Amino acid sequence: xxxxxxxxxxxxxxxxxxxxxxxxxxxxxxxxxxxxxxxxxxxxxxxxxxxxxxxxxxxxxxxxxxxxxxxxxxxxxxxxxxxxxxxxxxxxxxxxxxxxxxxxxxxxxxxxxxxxxxxxxxxxxxxxxxxxxxxxxxxxxxxxxxxxxxxxxxxxxxxxxxxxxxxxxxxxxxxxxxxxxxxxxxxxxxxx
Amino acid sequence: xxxxxxxxxxxxxxxxxxxxxxxxxxxxxxxxxxxxxxxxxxxxxxxxxxxxxxxxxxxxxxxxxxxxxxxxxxxxxxxxxxxxxxxxxxxxxxxxxxxxxxxxxxxxxxxxxxxxxxxxxxxxxxxxxxxxxxxxxxxxxxxxxxxxxxxxxxxxxxxxxxxxxxxxxxxxxxxxxxx
Numbered sequence: 309x310x311x312x313x314x315x316x317x318x319x320x321x322x323x324x325x326x327x328x329x330x331x332x333x334x335x336x337x338x339x340x341x342x343x344x345x346x347x348x349x350x351x352x353x354x355x356x357x358x359x360x361x362x363x364x365x366x367x368x369x370x371x372x373x374x375x376x377x378x379x380x381x382x383x384x385x386x387x388x389x390x391x392x393x394x395x396x397x398x399x400x401x402x403x404x405x406x407x408x409x410x411x412x413x414x415x416x417x418x419x420x421x422x423x424x425x426x427x428x429x430x431x432x433x434x435x436x437x438x439x440x441x442x443x444x445x446x447x448x449x450x451x452x453x454x455x456x457x458x459x460x461x462x463x464x465x466x467x468x469x470x471x472x473x474x475x476x477x478x479x480x481x482x483x484x485x486x487x488x489x490x491x492x493x494x495x496x497x498x499x500x
Numbered sequence: 501x502x503x504x505x506x507x508x509x510x511x512x513x514x515x516x517x518x519x520x521x522x523x524x525x526x527x528x529x530x531x532x533x534x535x536x537x538x539x540x541x542x543x544x545x546x547x548x549x550x551x552x553x554x555x556x557x558x559x560x561x562x563x564x565x566x567x568x569x570x571x572x573x574x575x576x577x578x579x580x581x582x583x584x585x586x587x588x589x590x591x592x593x594x595x596x597x598x599x600x601x602x603x604x605x606x607x608x609x610x611x612x613x614x615x616x617x618x619x620x621x622x623x624x625x626x627x628x629x630x631x632x633x634x635x636x637x638x639x640x641x642x643x644x645x646x647x648x649x650x651x652x653x654x655x656x657x658x659x660x661x662x663x664x665x666x667x668x669x670x671x672x673x674x675x676x677x678x679x
Contacts, residue, residue, distance in 0.1 A: 440585075440620075441585065441620070442585050449619050449620070454619070455619075456617070456618060456619065457617070457618075457619065458618065458619025458620070459619070465588070466588060467584050467585055467587065467588055468584065468587070468588075469584045469619060469620075470623070470627075471619075472613065472616075472617045472618060472619065472621070472623050473617065473623065474617055
């Protein structure tokens with residue numbers, strides 16, 4: 309049984325909740341209409357279709373569109389070798405969906421990372437703390453409206469941040485001018 | 501080899517006596533026993549290990565005693581990317597080192613943030629602690645680390661230890677015993 313047939317089985321089981329399977333370069337994607345039903349669909353995929361390995365959960369910021377967030381689940385069955393992708397939309401006002409830790413334990417850190425980087429909360433997560441940044445950091449740095457350079461923040465005794473200079477770039481050199489400080493400046497603006 | 505005139509010694513003339521300045525002697529002791537604190541944070545630490553291993557052999561310069569306790573170290577070698585999450589830990593470890601202490605910023609990341617122009621990385625460890633020697637490279641070869649160490653030794657060799665001591669005592673005189 310290939311991925312497409314597995315996807316059809318999910319479609320038959322859940323009906324209108326699931327979109328028609330979309331196939332691109334032999335990878336199959338299903339869209340789940342209601343994010344609240346994600347654990348149900350995942351449980352079925354694991355118990356009945358043997359998708360016993362959650363490869364990754366990722367999140368997409370569709371900045372400017374509504375709904376803003378898309379959460380993507382990558383499933384794999386180690387016994388049958390098929391892969392399946394589940395997508396679901398979450399609105400910015402809600403920014404919350406149920407956790408799938410009860411289905412795959414490994415979802416724990418994936419969901420923490422999404423919470424850390426995007427600020428989407430997972431209901432039912434036993435330990436929803438930041439995983440990369442420190443507790444108390446006020447921003448979600450992978451959102452599209454967060455600048456790459458970062459924003460200033462201060463948490464006395466724990467950590468601080470300052471915006472990084474982005475003009476020029478670290479490997480921009482000016483050929484043949486003087487000493488190393490002028491030739492390889494810390495920052496060089498494009499118009500200079 | 502460079503002749504060290506400060507502690508030059510001619511056994512035919514001076515016999516069993518060495519004449520030198522206290523500053524020069526103290527600096528000579530200090531610079532040939534710089535105990536490093538290996539602040540290994542990224543791939544630079546691997547090159548630092550290579551510098552300590554037999555092929556490059558940092559013990560030729562008296563710095564083979566890597567101390568993992570800051571209280572026993574003289575020179576912090578910041579080897580790798582300093583993230584903002586780690587920055588306060590690096591500062592704290594530096595603060596725990598006893599005076600006199602020196603810092604080598606090893607590699608592009610420790611010196612300037614390197615290729616990480618991003619929200620998460622401190623743009624050079626000199627934002628939080630004073631750096632004596634910067635080493636270029638990503639990562640630098642072990643020879644570059646040894647060169648930095650030799651440059652640091654040159655710097656230590658010129659520090660006016662006694663003058664500084666006198667100046668500090670002039671600023672903070674010891675309380676006189678009651679008559």
